Amino acid sequence: MSKQLLKGNVAIAEAAVRAGCEAYFGYPITPQTELLEHMSQRMLELGRVFLQAESEVAAVNMVYGAAAAGARVMTSSSSPGVSLMQEGFSYIAASEVPAVVVDVMRGGPGLGNIQPSQADYNQVTRSAGHGDFHPIVLAPATVQEAIDLTVLAFDLAWQYRTLVFVAADGAIGQMMEPAELPALRDVPVERPSWALTGAGQRPKNVITSLYLGADQLEALNERLQRKLDRIQDCEVRYDEYYLDDADIILVAFGTAARVAQTAVKRLRQKGHAAGLFRPISLWPFPEQRLAQLAVTAEAFFVIEMNAGQMVHDVREVVGAAVPVKFVGRMGGVIPMPDEVEEAIYNWLACGG
Amino acid sequence: MVALAVARDEEVVYRRPGTLTDVYTHYCPGCTHGTAHRLVAEVIDELEIRERTILVASVGCSVFAYNYFDVDACEAAHGRAPAMATGVKRVNPDAIVFTYQGDGDLASIGIAEVIHAATRGENITTIFINNAVYGMTGGQMAPTSLLGQKTTSSPFGREAKLAGYPLRVAELLAGLPGTAYSVRRSLHDARHVIQAKKAIRLAFITQMEGLGFSIVELLSTCPTNWGMDPGEACEWVRDQMVPNYPLGDYKVVEALERYSKRGRK
Amino acid sequence: MAHGRIVIDAERCKGCELCRSACPPQIISLSDSLNSQGYQAAVLVDPGQLCTGCALCAVVCPDVCITVYRMAKRRN
Numbered sequence: 163m164s165k166q167l168l169k170g171n172v173a174i175a176e177a178a179v180r181a182g183c184e185a186y187f188g189y190p191i192t193p194q195t196e197l198l199e200h201m202s203q204r205m206l207e208l209g210r211v212f213l214q215a216e217s218e219v220a221a222v223n224m225v226y227g228a229a230a231a232g233a234r235v236m237t238s239s240s241s242p243g244v245s246l247m248q249e250g251f252s253y254i255a256a257s258e259v260p261a262v263v264v265d266v267m268r269g270g271p272g273l274g275n276i277q278p279s280q281a282d283y284n285q286v287t288r289s290a291g292h293g294d295f296h297p298i299v300l301a302p303a304t305v306q307e308a309i310d311l312t313v314l315a316f317d318l319a320w321q322y323r324t325l326v327f328v329a330a331d332g333a334i335g336q337m338m339e340p341a342e343l344p345a346l347r348d349v350p351v352e353r354p355s356w357a358l359t360g361a362g363q364r365p366k367n368v369i370t371s372l373y374l375g376a377d378q379l380e381a382l383n384e385r386l387q388r389k390l391d392r393i394q395d396c397e398v399r400y401d402e403y404y405l406d407d408a409d410i411i412l413v414a415f416g417t418a419a420r421v422a423q424t425a426v427k428r429l430r431q432k433g434h435a436a437g438l439f440r441p442i443s444l445w446p447f448p449e450q451r452l453a454q455l456a457v458t459a460e461a462f463f464v465i466e467m468n469a470g471q472m473v474h475d476v477r478e479v480v481g482a483a484v485p486v487k488f489v490g491r492m493g494g495v496i497p498m499p500d501e502v503e504e505a506i507y508n509w510l511a512c513g514g
Numbered sequence: 515m516v517a518l519a520v521a522r523d524e525e526v527v528y529r530r531p532g533t534l535t536d537v538y539t540h541y542c543p544g545c546t547h548g549t550a551h552r553l554v555a556e557v558i559d560e561l562e563i564r565e566r567t568i569l570v571a572s573v574g575c576s577v578f579a580y581n582y583f584d585v586d587a588c589e590a591a592h593g594r595a596p597a598m599a600t601g602v603k604r605v606n607p608d609a610i611v612f613t614y615q616g617d618g619d620l621a622s623i624g625i626a627e628v629i630h631a632a633t634r635g636e637n638i639t640t641i642f643i644n645n646a647v648y649g650m651t652g653g654q655m656a657p658t659s660l661l662g663q664k665t666t667s668s669p670f671g672r673e674a675k676l677a678g679y680p681l682r683v684a685e686l687l688a689g690l691p692g693t694a695y696s697v698r699r700s701l702h703d704a705r706h707v708i709q710a711k712k713a714i715r716l717a718f719i720t721q722m723e724g725l726g727f728s729i730v731e732l733l734s735t736c737p738t739n740w741g742m743d744p745g746e747a748c749e750w751v752r753d754q755m756v757p758n759y760p761l762g763d764y765k766v767v768e769a770l771e772r773y774s775k776r777g778r779k
Numbered sequence: 780m781a782h783g784r785i786v787i788d789a790e791r792c793k794g795c796e797l798c799r800s801a802c803p804p805q806i807i808s809l810s811d812s813l814n815s816q817g818y819q820a821a822v823l824v825d826p827g828q829l830c831t832g833c834a835l836c837a838v839v840c841p842d843v844c845i846t847v848y849r850m851a852k853r854r855n
Contacts, residue, residue: 185604185605213634216630219594219597223591223627224597224598226588226590226598227597228601228602230588232605233605358602360565360606361564361565367586520848527783530846538816538842539842549839552843745796
C-alpha cells in the first residue's frame, strides 16, 4: 500500500470502509461533514448501507437498530451532535451491541464554533450518556493514526460488544497528511448468534436495556463493570517521546500533543529534560504508566484545547507529590508551542 | 399453547395465534392493546412471516411488547422506534420489521422519526395505538388528546389557545409521497376490530411487496386513565374519538388495490 | 343453526366484560369467584344451547383467552 495525501475525515471514513463497516448513518455537521460525504459515495459504490438521517438523534438510533441486527455500523458527528446522541449511546452500551462513533470535536459549549477543540473529553470519557459505563475512547494525533485507530475501533467494539469512540479534535479531521490505508475487508457474511435476524427456528432474541427489577439491573451493571475491568487491563494505549530521562513531563493528546512535542524539542535544544507522555486511549486512561512516571518526574504540564479536563485525571493519578500544571486554550483556539514553553519557563523561573 | 379438547364432530373456529407467547399481559382489563397485539399476531401467522419478523418495541404501556410476541425484538428509546427500525431493516432487507407505538411515543417525542421514516418510504410497518392519553405515566395529555379533554396535565380540559389541537397522524403521514398505506381504524367493537385486522394485514403486505411505509392508526381505549370501565371506554371511542379522528383510508397506493376487494371508507 | 361452545381460560381472563357486551345471545356472565389474579373471570352460561360459535367474543377479547368451537357442518 502506498501513501496518499488524505484529509483526516476522509481517511477515517475510508478506514472504516476498509475495516468492513457495513452501515453508516450520520448527519452533516462541521467539522466532520466530509466523513459523511465520503461514506455517501463509497458505501453505495460497494453496495453497503448509507443513510443521511434527519437528525443526530435519529442517526444514533439507526445505529442502535443496525447494531442490534448484528451489522458492523458507525456514525460520526461533532460536539453538539454528540450531545444529541447521548441517549443512544447509553442504550447501545446497556444493550451490549457493538458500535463505533467518531467525534470530531469543535469549540463549545453551546453552538460554539467550528474551530477545533478537545472540550468533549469529559463527555466521552465519563460515560457519553446517562448511567454507569465508559466507551473505549481512542484519540489520534495524526491522519495515519486516525486510520489505524478507526480500524482498531471496529475490532475492539466487536471483541467486547461495546461502544468505541474515535475522538479527534477538529484539526485532525481537517488536516491533510500522507497516510497509508489498509486493504479492503469484506463485510462479514455471518451475523452473530445474539443478533436480530428473524427468529427462524431458534428461540427469539430480544435486545433491550430495560430491567425493571433493581437486582436485575444491578446484575447487568455488574456484568458491564467486569467488562470495563477487562478493557482497563488490556486496552490501554499511549505513546512516549523523550521520556527516558525526563524531569518535566508534558501530557497531551491529539493536536495538543503535536504542539507539546514541538515544545519538548525546543526545551531539549535549550538543555531541559522535557518529554511527552501521549495518551492514545483516553479511556481506559493510562494510569499505571503515568503513576510510574510520577515517581521520577519533577512536574507535569498538561496541555489541552479546553478549560482543563484531562488534567484532573492526571492529578488523580499523580497525587499531591508532584505538581501538575495546566496550559490550555478554549473556544477552538489552538495553543502554540511558545505559549507552552513560556508557561514552563515561568514555572522554572519561580523555583520550579 | 392451550390444549384443545376438540370433540369428534367439532371444528375449531378460533384459537390463540401461535405468534403470541403464553405470557399473561400486564395490560389493564379491557385495554385494547391486547386486542391490537392479537390482531398483529394473527396476521403474522396467516402471512407465515413469523420467522423473519422483527419487532421494534417502544416506550409506553406496550414497553414489554417483546414479551408477548414470539419474534426477534428490540426496545427503542422513547419515540425512536422508526429510526431504530430503519437501522434494522436497512441491514436486513428481507426481514419484516414493524414498530408498535402509542400516541406519546409516536406523535409527541417521536414525530420527527416517523415523519422521516414515512418520507423516506422506509419499508417498515407502524402499528399506532391512539388512546388520547399518556397511559404508562398515569394519564397526562397527549398530542392526540381531544379539546376539552381533562387529563392529569390538563386538569381544566385541553384548550387550543394553551395547548394546541389534537394531531391527526394518519392524515399527516398520508400526505407524504413515501407513505404507501396510511389508514385509521378503531377497536371499540367487534365489527371495527374485524375491519382493523384487514387493515393490519394490508399494512404488512405493503411491506412484503416493498411498496413503502405503512401505518395503521388504531383508536384504542384506556379505561384506567379515562376513569371508565371497559364498556364505557369503548363507547367513548365511538362517541368522542371517532368524530374527531374519522376512520378511513387516507393513502392506499394503487399496487395495493388488488389486495382489497374495493376501496372502502 | 350450528351449535357452538367457547372455552374461556379463566386464569388469563381479567373480567373486562367486553365479551359479554359482544355476545349476541347474551350468554356470557362473570364468575362469582376470583381467579388467582383477583379477577372475576367470564364464564359461558348456556343451558339453552344458544351459542352458535360466532366467535364475536373472541374477536373482542383483549387477553385472547377464548377458544371457540362449532359443530362441523354435515357432509352429504
